[in-house]
Structures are given as C-alpha cells and as structure tokens.
Amino acid sequence: MNDPTLLILASLAEGDKHGYAILTDVKTFAGVELGAGTLYAAIERLENRGFIKALPAEERRRPYRMTPQGRQHLKDQLAALAPVMRVGSLRLKQS
Amino acid sequence: MNDPTLLILASLAEGDKHGYAILTDVKTFAGVELGAGTLYAAIERLENRGFIKALPAEERRRPYRMTPQGRQHLKDQLAALAPVMRVGSLRLKQS
DNA sequence: CTCGTGTATTACGTACGACGCTATACTCTG
C-alpha cells in the first residue's frame, strides 16, 4: 500500500540518517510505522538503484545520504502524485 | 510504484465508469497508462473489498460505482499521502 | 544483578499484487 521507498527518500531529504532514525522520523512525519524488514529491504533497493549511498559506519549505525538521482526521483514521484491528490480531493468534495 | 486502486477510486469519484473509461480517464488526469491486466485485476480486488460495486452491464460495458466505504478509503488514502507530499516538497526546497 | 525497554541491524518466508502479454470480440473508418 504505502511505498516505503518514497517515505525513506522524504526522510533523507532532511539530511543524512541511519535506518532506525529513518524509522522514527517516518513515524512522526507520516504516522506510518514501518516494520524492520520492510525498512531495510527498501534501503537496500534504494542503494542498488543509486538513489541513496551508504556513509562510513558510526559504531552500530549505518547512515545513508540521498544522491542527486535520489533527489530527482523523489521530485518526480511527488510531481506524479500531485495531480492524483488534486483531482482526488476535488472530486471527493463535488459529491 | 503506482497504486492502481488509488487511481481507479479517484476516477470513480467523478462518477460511474466502466473499465475502459477508467483507463482513459486515469491517463488524462494522472498521465499514467495502466495495462489492461493491471486495471481489471485491481478492479476485481476493489470489488472484493467492497470499495466499488458492479452495476448492471450495458452491452459490452461493465460499469462500476464507488461505495461509501470506497469513498472513505479514498479519503483516508489521500489524507495519509498529504503529509508525505507536504514534508517531501518542503524538505526538497530546503536544500 | 537481572529484567525490561530502547536502539540498531540482518535474515527468512510468505503472500499479494503490479505488469506485460495474449486472446477474444465488436464497431467504425479508410
């Protein structure tokens, strides 16, 4: 239902974060609590696609940074979503 | 990536439509061209969940109507998406 | 001291569904 990659990119747009920090951030800004499996699997996919990259590990933490491609992808996703939101809420009101 | 059920509900929020009409409507308002398989599979799922219901067939056409539950679900989906959009675009601008 | 809670990541299995493709069938236009 919810695309975790979108949530992760939106979270990393704020700045570098490690997995668990993304988890709590997403929970606060989106109200969605991702499962651990969902989160880390999505992170791996994002990394494979070059949308985020791993930074040097800090102790137990594995921080990630959004790449320019990731930023562009987030931008595209939001742009694609915008008309659906607009039309959807407009039509809901009309009836 | 794209949730076809969201697109279908947004389309049916305008009024009753049959499958092919949804297809063209979604293409115009969202710029997304759904495959036939994707569309009808998603329609079937929406019907099973009680979010839409089939109307009496007109010739070859099988029109569908959104139920109150479907309307509520669309509302919930859009409400869940809104903060993600808001935070996402805000954070994109900030950097 | 140990028990529970919070932080942090990894691995595994399952089930759903997105998507492409093909088939079918009717209608209309060139």
Add this chain to the structure above:
DNA sequence: CAGAGTATAGCGTCGTACGTAATACACGAG
C-alpha cells in the same frame, strides 16, 4: 477488408511489502 479504437478476461512472472525472529548493545528500574 485491413487497421484502429473500444472493451474485457486470463495467465505467468517477478518484485516487494510485511511480519517475525534473531542478534547485540546500552540503559535505568527494581
């Protein structure tokens, strides 16, 4: 009559969302 547009159904595959459990460390409460 060939081709494009309308309209739906079925099938197979692959990706992936999600739950669950395992591991490990740090901390405070009891």
